[in-house]
Every structure is written in C-alpha cells, then in structure tokens.
Amino acid sequence: MTKDENSGKRPTLKDVALAAGVSVATASYALNDVGSVGGDTRRHVLEVAARLGYRPNLSAKAMRTGKTSAIGLILPDLTNPFFPALAQNVVHAARESAYSVFVTDTQGSHEAERAAAQALIQRGVDGLIWFPINDEDTLADLTGSLPVLVLDRDNPRHDLIQIDVDSGGRMAAERLIRAGHQRIGVISGPTDVRSSRQRSESSAEVLRRHDALAWHLHNAYSFDLEPAVAAAVADGSATALCVGADLIALGAINTLRQRGLRVPEDVSIIGFDNIPYGALAFPGLSTINIPVEEMGIEAVNTLLRRIAKPTESRRRLVFDVTYVERGTVAPPPAA
Amino acid sequence: MTKDENSGKRPTLKDVALAAGVSVATASYALNDVGSVGGDTRRHVLEVAARLGYRPNLSAKAMRTGKTSAIGLILPDLTNPFFPALAQNVVHAARESAYSVFVTDTQGSHEAERAAAQALIQRGVDGLIWFPINDEDTLADLTGSLPVLVLDRDNPRHDLIQIDVDSGGRMAAERLIRAGHQRIGVISGPTDVRSSRQRSESSAEVLRRHDALAWHLHNAYSFDLEPAVAAAVADGSATALCVGADLIALGAINTLRQRGLRVPEDVSIIGFDNIPYGALAFPGLSTINIPVEEMGIEAVNTLLRRIAKPTESRRRLVFDVTYVERGTVAPPPAA
DNA sequence: CCTAAAAAATGAAACGTTTAATTAAAATGG
DNA sequence: CCATTTTAATTAAACGTTTCATTTTTTAGG
Known part of the structure; x- marks a missing residue:
C-alpha cells in the first residue's frame, strides 16, 4: 500500500x-514493550514493523545499552x-534466551x-x-567485573559449575571390588587440575581401604599410553583398571589387545567422562557419566542470572555423576 | 603521570x-593508520592509547561502518x-584475521x-x-547479498568448498579389489545429498566394472545398522564392505563382532570421513581422509575474500581426499 | 464545565566510532 | 618573500538505537 520501503536497505x-x-x-517503546504507549498504537x-520486516540493528542497540546479548564460550579443545x-547445549540454551x-x-x-x-571482552x-586449562585464574586481570562462569575448575571469584568427582571415583572402584577384583590399578589423567586428580584419588582411597590397590600411575590425556603405564597395564599385576578418563581407558584397551589380552575376560576397565567414543567401542566402555548436556544448559542459566543480578x-x-555399565567389567579371570 | 583515567570505565x-x-x-586516524597524520603525532x-589500555568499542565501530568483523558458522551437528x-580451524583461521x-x-x-x-544476520x-543439511538453498530469501560460503553441498548462488568424493569412492573400491575381494557390499549414507550419494555410487561403479558388487544398500548416518543392512553385512554374501561414512562403518564392525565375525580376517571394511573415532578402534579403521582442517581454513579465507570483493x-x-590404511583391510578369508 | 492528574506521545541527547568537509600550518617554487 | 600547493589537524555529521525530559492529549474529580 504505502510505498514507504526505503529502497533496498x-x-x-x-x-x-x-x-x-x-x-x-514511540516506535521504540512499542516494540520493546516499555514506556507508556496506547494499546492501539502499540x-x-x-x-507495521512486521510488514516492513523490521529487525533491530543489534550493533546500535549494543552501543546504546552496552549489552550485546552475546556471550563467549572458552574451551580447552573442541576436538x-x-x-x-x-x-552444543550452551549454544542452544543461549539461543532460547536470544x-x-x-x-x-x-x-x-x-x-x-x-x-x-x-578478543571476546573487546x-x-x-x-x-x-x-x-587448569585451576589458575589466568584471566583475573582481564575480566574485571565481567560476569564469568567457570566450569569444572576452582576459582575464587566466579560462579562455579562442578562435578562430584569424588563420588564418581568411588563408584568406579566399588564396582570393580564388587565384581570380585582384588588387584586393581589406577591410572589418573592430568594431575595439575584438582577435579582431575581427585577422580583417581577417590578411587585409590577406596581401593586402599579394601587393600586392593595394585598401583597408581599417571598418564597424559591421550590415547597413547606412556611406556611405564603400558607395561603396568599388561604385566598381569592388575586384573582391573580404574581410569580417570575415557580416552586413556580406550588407549589401555588398545594396548591390552595389542599384547593379546582380552577385555573384559582378562582385564576389566572402567573409564570416566562417558565420551561418545566409549559407546562405540567393542565391547562398550563402562564408565562414569558426566551430565554435560545439563551442565551446558545450567551454565548459561547461571551466567544469565549473574548478568541480570551482578551483586547476587x-x-x-x-552435578552428580552416574555409573554406566557397558561391556568392560567382568569378574577377575582365575575366579 | 597525567591523571586522565576516566574513573573505572x-x-x-x-x-x-x-x-x-x-x-x-586525529586519534581515530592515527590508530587506524589512515588519513594524514604526522609521524610524531601518530x-x-x-x-597514549597503549598506556591507557584503550580498546576500541567494536559495537560502535560496527554501527558506524556496518561491519562487525564477526562471521557465523552454521553446522548440522556439533556432536x-x-x-x-x-x-576449530574455522575459529582459529578467523582469529588470525581478527x-x-x-x-x-x-x-x-x-x-x-x-x-x-x-539470528546471525540480525x-x-x-x-x-x-x-x-542438504543441497536445498533453504536460506535463499534470507541471505540476500550477504557473503556466504557453502561447504560440501551444491548451491547455485554461493562460493563452494567441496570434496572430490568420486575419487574417494573409487579409491576405496579399488583398494578392496586389489586386496583380492570379489564380493563386495556397498553401504551408502544419507541419500538426499549429492556429495554423500556420490561417494557410494563411485564405489559401486568401480565394483560393477570388476563384477564385484555384491549389493548396494543404504543406512541412516548412525552407528546402528538397520535390520536389512545388518543382515546383509553378516550373512557372508560379501567379504568386504565399502561404507560411505565412518560412523556407519564402525556400526558394521560392531554388528559383525556381535555375530562372531572378525575384522579384517572375515570381512574387510573401508570407511569414509576419517573421523577421529576410527583411529581409536581396534583395529584402526581404514578410511578415506577428508582434509577438514584445510577446508576450515580455506573456508574463512575464501569468505573473507568474498567479503572484501563482493563482485568477484x-x-x-x-579438495582431494586420500586413502588412509589402518587395520581393517585384509585379503578375503578363503584365499 | 473547569482544573488537576494521569496517560500518551514527542523531541532531542547520548552511546563511541568513522569520515567528509573544512581550516590551519608547513613546504615548495618562482 | 609571496602565492601556491601539500600536509596536518580539526569540526561536525552520521550510524540506529534507547531513554530522559517535555509537551500534548485524555481522563477523572469536584
């Protein structure tokens, strides 16, 4: 009707x-549902806005209000x-709130x-x-009063979302004990992070109590086992393994197979993380599940609340973890 | 020295x-290295800017220039x-260019x-x-003249980065022929996308020429095989499998194992994609590698060039693909 | 009806940049 | 040394919003 379309732009x-x-x-008030605007006018x-296909220019809005309605997600390694x-869940939950x-x-x-x-702050x-990456607050000088939510690490200044790793570590150890194992090895992942260290320490503690701790070694977060670890895994000193990370657990399975040992017939294994690879292995890797999806969602919820109320x-x-049984736990061999 | 710091902000x-x-x-000119500014002044x-820790407000810049120096990455499924x-590579390459x-x-x-x-356009x-998701240009009405780079699909309007799937499909088939197989099954992935369809069709064509095509079936992009496919895989009608996607290939291995067949002793398998899981399987999955890293980098390069020169x-x-040999190919059993 | 109060609508400033148009200063050359 | 050109610096407008301070209109109360 009215030929008000402003040429292309x-x-x-x-x-x-x-x-x-x-x-x-008035247009602004109407569209944002604030101020006092008559019902008809609104x-x-x-x-009219709908008809013209109007979409607010978010850069302009951001400049005026100082809010971008964008958040940053900083992860150690996407792969x-x-x-x-x-x-994925962070992105989706964020989109829910525009x-x-x-x-x-x-x-x-x-x-x-x-x-x-x-870059993000700018x-x-x-x-x-x-x-x-680890428990250090390496961004302390950069973040200032910017709302930050920290995942799975310790931090003295920010909101935290963590995992009950202790209970996870215990669950794994107890499951292996219950299966009848008496010589159990523990492989812990990265040791410079509390949440990672503690997984294995909780396992080890339980095993010690049952006098079933064969050994306790470290390995980098990697599919490849370090020589010492590979040796221990395959030398028969343990009939079961409590591993602090699925990726390392899969590496252990691989090492065992290469040396002719079977999982779980000869050696039982429980991992930690429940990464998708684990479900695809044969047999499926028994592991401790971390509710990443919920964590992602709750992370954005918590962050958005903090943005809304900075002084709260x-x-x-x-978050609780759960044990997921798949195929890598069996009774010890010479039962 | 000079107490010019504007109280906190x-x-x-x-x-x-x-x-x-x-x-x-002048300050703006100096910082952006444009206009005519004396060397000393600049x-x-x-x-001074460095001393104050000045960082331009990108929202303001964006509003003024109409450029956000941000790009969007739309993928089907992060998991x-x-x-x-x-x-990962898109993000890194983009950061290189701020x-x-x-x-x-x-x-x-x-x-x-x-x-x-x-949301991104807004x-x-x-x-x-x-x-x-598939070859349809579902965003045609939204993108207008916005620079868009399309990955692995067909599109009549945008820059394209694709994969030489034909050659990949052929390589896989030829490798199995060369190993001595004469009854080879083909499983193709999603069939509504040319690039996916063509992988398997190229394989099938080669096999037909050698009179070695046992059958050609479809399966959703999933670790779980559909009953018909699972049956064909395990009924001995093929001594080797040419699979259009690694995930399906891993599913096939799993099915074979569950039915007591060994890979590669009883059945050889070649996948397509070279997803990281494949390297972790035991034995490692032989597959066709797609240079995703380079594709990511080249995607942002191409996109940025297009942004700079919209009319080019x-x-x-x-991109070429390569065959990567791991452990799932062997001669046929009754050799 | 008139006045006071409430509601609705408006004008204009401000956010932090970039950049076109202008002026001031310095360099050049006859 | 003056006129001209070149170089350097400045002023001010503009980008698209939000929102404060005002003005205009409507409603309510006596």
Missing part, C-alpha cells in the same frame, strides 16, 4: 516510525570429544586463553563461560 | 584524544565427530537452520560459513 526504526505515523521514541506499530556436546555464542578453543595454551578472552560480550552472592553448583 | 577514543592533546578525529597517540575439527565466530548447529532441522541464519555478521566471480574449490 534494511528498514530502520525510523522507517517503521515513519510508516506508522508515529515518533521514533498494535499498529508492531503490525576433545568431551566438549562438543557441552558447546543470546548468541562466540565459541573459542585455546588448545591448552594459556596465551591463547588470554588472547581469546581479550567484542563486548555480556559474559563468559569458561572451562579453564556467588554460586557453586555440583 | 573503559577508556574511549575521546579519552585517548584528550590525554594525547589531539582531536578525536606515535604519540599510539603510545557429529566430523565437525569439531572443522569448527574475526570472531558465532557457532551454531541445527540438529538437522531446516527450521533451526533458518532460525540460526536469521547480529550483522559480515558473512556466513554454511554446511547445509563465484569460486568453487575442490
């Missing part, structure tokens, strides 16, 4: 106001199979971590969901 | 200009093991795809890297 608030025969201010503006599900997510990974480097954070993100007291949310 | 260009005793315009401004490496990346996945739904695209991204002629880049 995306319509602006001014265009809407003009077309609706109303001031820019409806009319909305209708680590643990993270994609987390990222937030968009800048995703970055830092390849385990502190410099990259800082660079990423700087972009004006309203908050950060941060899975730090700090939160620390701890 | 992030310093603005005005603060820099003030502190440097120069106009805002250095001085830079120095599909094929994508994280791609996403671009940030909004990552979204669409869970295979066309509506989600459109919603994601809309955000004012300078361009899109899009791995569509359309590009179509085709």
Whole structure:
C-alpha cells in the first residue's frame, strides 16, 4: 500500500516510525514493550514493523545499552570429544534466551586463553563461560567485573559449575571390588587440575581401604599410553583398571589387545567422562557419566542470572555423576 | 603521570584524544593508520592509547561502518565427530584475521537452520560459513547479498568448498579389489545429498566394472545398522564392505563382532570421513581422509575474500581426499 | 464545565566510532 | 618573500538505537 520501503536497505526504526505515523521514541517503546504507549498504537506499530520486516540493528542497540546479548564460550579443545556436546547445549540454551555464542578453543595454551578472552571482552560480550586449562585464574586481570562462569575448575571469584568427582571415583572402584577384583590399578589423567586428580584419588582411597590397590600411575590425556603405564597395564599385576578418563581407558584397551589380552575376560576397565567414543567401542566402555548436556544448559542459566543480578552472592553448583555399565567389567579371570 | 583515567570505565577514543592533546578525529586516524597524520603525532597517540589500555568499542565501530568483523558458522551437528575439527580451524583461521565466530548447529532441522541464519544476520555478521543439511538453498530469501560460503553441498548462488568424493569412492573400491575381494557390499549414507550419494555410487561403479558388487544398500548416518543392512553385512554374501561414512562403518564392525565375525580376517571394511573415532578402534579403521582442517581454513579465507570483493566471480574449490590404511583391510578369508 | 492528574506521545541527547568537509600550518617554487 | 600547493589537524555529521525530559492529549474529580 504505502510505498514507504526505503529502497533496498534494511528498514530502520525510523522507517517503521515513519510508516506508522508515529515518533521514533514511540516506535521504540512499542516494540520493546516499555514506556507508556496506547494499546492501539502499540498494535499498529508492531503490525507495521512486521510488514516492513523490521529487525533491530543489534550493533546500535549494543552501543546504546552496552549489552550485546552475546556471550563467549572458552574451551580447552573442541576436538576433545568431551566438549562438543557441552558447546552444543550452551549454544542452544543461549539461543532460547536470544543470546548468541562466540565459541573459542585455546588448545591448552594459556596465551591463547588470554588472547581469546581479550578478543571476546573487546567484542563486548555480556559474559563468559569458561572451562579453564587448569585451576589458575589466568584471566583475573582481564575480566574485571565481567560476569564469568567457570566450569569444572576452582576459582575464587566466579560462579562455579562442578562435578562430584569424588563420588564418581568411588563408584568406579566399588564396582570393580564388587565384581570380585582384588588387584586393581589406577591410572589418573592430568594431575595439575584438582577435579582431575581427585577422580583417581577417590578411587585409590577406596581401593586402599579394601587393600586392593595394585598401583597408581599417571598418564597424559591421550590415547597413547606412556611406556611405564603400558607395561603396568599388561604385566598381569592388575586384573582391573580404574581410569580417570575415557580416552586413556580406550588407549589401555588398545594396548591390552595389542599384547593379546582380552577385555573384559582378562582385564576389566572402567573409564570416566562417558565420551561418545566409549559407546562405540567393542565391547562398550563402562564408565562414569558426566551430565554435560545439563551442565551446558545450567551454565548459561547461571551466567544469565549473574548478568541480570551482578551483586547476587556467588554460586557453586555440583552435578552428580552416574555409573554406566557397558561391556568392560567382568569378574577377575582365575575366579 | 597525567591523571586522565576516566574513573573505572573503559577508556574511549575521546579519552585517548584528550590525554594525547589531539582531536578525536586525529586519534581515530592515527590508530587506524589512515588519513594524514604526522609521524610524531601518530606515535604519540599510539603510545597514549597503549598506556591507557584503550580498546576500541567494536559495537560502535560496527554501527558506524556496518561491519562487525564477526562471521557465523552454521553446522548440522556439533556432536557429529566430523565437525569439531572443522569448527576449530574455522575459529582459529578467523582469529588470525581478527574475526570472531558465532557457532551454531541445527540438529538437522531446516527450521533451526533458518532460525540460526536469521539470528546471525540480525547480529550483522559480515558473512556466513554454511554446511547445509542438504543441497536445498533453504536460506535463499534470507541471505540476500550477504557473503556466504557453502561447504560440501551444491548451491547455485554461493562460493563452494567441496570434496572430490568420486575419487574417494573409487579409491576405496579399488583398494578392496586389489586386496583380492570379489564380493563386495556397498553401504551408502544419507541419500538426499549429492556429495554423500556420490561417494557410494563411485564405489559401486568401480565394483560393477570388476563384477564385484555384491549389493548396494543404504543406512541412516548412525552407528546402528538397520535390520536389512545388518543382515546383509553378516550373512557372508560379501567379504568386504565399502561404507560411505565412518560412523556407519564402525556400526558394521560392531554388528559383525556381535555375530562372531572378525575384522579384517572375515570381512574387510573401508570407511569414509576419517573421523577421529576410527583411529581409536581396534583395529584402526581404514578410511578415506577428508582434509577438514584445510577446508576450515580455506573456508574463512575464501569468505573473507568474498567479503572484501563482493563482485568477484563465484569460486568453487575442490579438495582431494586420500586413502588412509589402518587395520581393517585384509585379503578375503578363503584365499 | 473547569482544573488537576494521569496517560500518551514527542523531541532531542547520548552511546563511541568513522569520515567528509573544512581550516590551519608547513613546504615548495618562482 | 609571496602565492601556491601539500600536509596536518580539526569540526561536525552520521550510524540506529534507547531513554530522559517535555509537551500534548485524555481522563477523572469536584
């Protein structure tokens, strides 16, 4: 009807106001449902906006309000199979609230971590969901009063979402004891992070109590076992393995197979993380499940609440883990 | 020295200009290295900016210039093991050029795809890297003249980065023939996408020429085989399998094992994609490698060039694939 | 009816940049 | 040394919003 379309370009608030025969201010109030606008006017503006296909310019809005409705997600390594599900749920949960997510990974480097954070802050993100490399608060000087939610690590300043790793470690150990094993080896993952260290320590503690701890070794977070670990795994000193990370557990299975040992007939194994690979192995890897999906969702919820109420007291949310039985646990061989 | 720090808030260009005793315009010119600014002045401004820790407000810049130096990445499914490496490289390559990346996945739904695209466009991204669900140009009406780079699909309007799937399909088939197999089954993945269909068709064609095609079936992109496929895989009608996707190939291995058949002693298998899981299986899955990392990098390069020169002629880049031998190919059993 | 109060609508400033148009200063050359 | 050109610096407008302070209109109360 009215030939108000402004030649090609995306319509602006001014265009809407003009077309609706109303001031820019009123148009803004109407669209944002604030201020005092008459019912008829409001409806009319909305209708005109819809007709013109008006979409607010978020850059302009951001500049004026100082809020971008974007958040940053900083992860150690996207190709680590643990993270994609987390990222996915963060992105989806954010979208529910009309937030968009800048995703970055830092390849385990502190410099990259800082660079990423700087870039995001400069972009004006309203908050950060941060899975730090280790427990150090390497961004302390950068984040200032920016809302930050920290995942699976310790941090003295920010909201925390963590996992009850102790209970996970215990569950794994207890399951193997219950299966009748009496010589159980423990392989722990990265040792510079409390949440990782503690998984295996809890296992070890339980095993010690039952006098069933064969040995306790470390391995990098990797499919390849270090020689000492590989040797221990295959030398028959343990009939079962409690491993602090699925990826390492899969590596252990691989090593065992290469040396002609069968899982679970000769050696039982329980991992930790429940990464998707585990379900695809044959037999499926028994493991401790971490509710990554829920963590992702809760991370954005918590962060958005913090953005809304910056002064509310700090939160620390701890998620339960569960044991998922698949095919890598059996009674010890010479039963 | 000079007590010009503006009480807590992030310093603005005005603060820099003030502190440097120069106009805002000059400060802007100096920092962006444009316009005519004296060498001394330029250095001085830079120095002051550094001292104050000035970082431009990107929202303001975006509003003024219409460029956000952000791009969007739209993927079908982040938890599909094929994508994280791609996403990672896109993010890193973008950062090299001071671009940030909004990552979204669409869970295979066309509506989600459109919603994601809309959100990104509204955000004012300078361009899109899009791995569509299928070959339909479902965003045609949304993208307008926005630079878009399409991955692994066909599209009549945008720059394309594709894979030489034909050669991949042929390589796989030829490798199995060369190993001595004469009854080879083909399982193709999703059939509604050319690039996926063609993988298996190329394999089948080669096999037909050698009179070695036992059968050609379809399976959804999934670890679980459909009953008919599972039956064919295990009924001895084929001594080798040419599979259009690693995930399905792993599912086939699993099915074979469950029915007491060994890989590769009884049945040889070659997959397609080279997803990370494959390397972790035992034995490792022989497969066709797609250079996802390079594709990710080249995607942002191509997109950024397109953003810079919107009128340049359309590009179509085709990446070679390679065969990677691991442990799932052997001569046929009754050799 | 008139006035006071409440509701609706508006004008204009502000957010932090970039950049076109302008002016001021310095360099060049006859 | 003056006129001209080149170089350097400045002023001010503009980008698309939100929102404060005002003005205009409507409603209510006596």
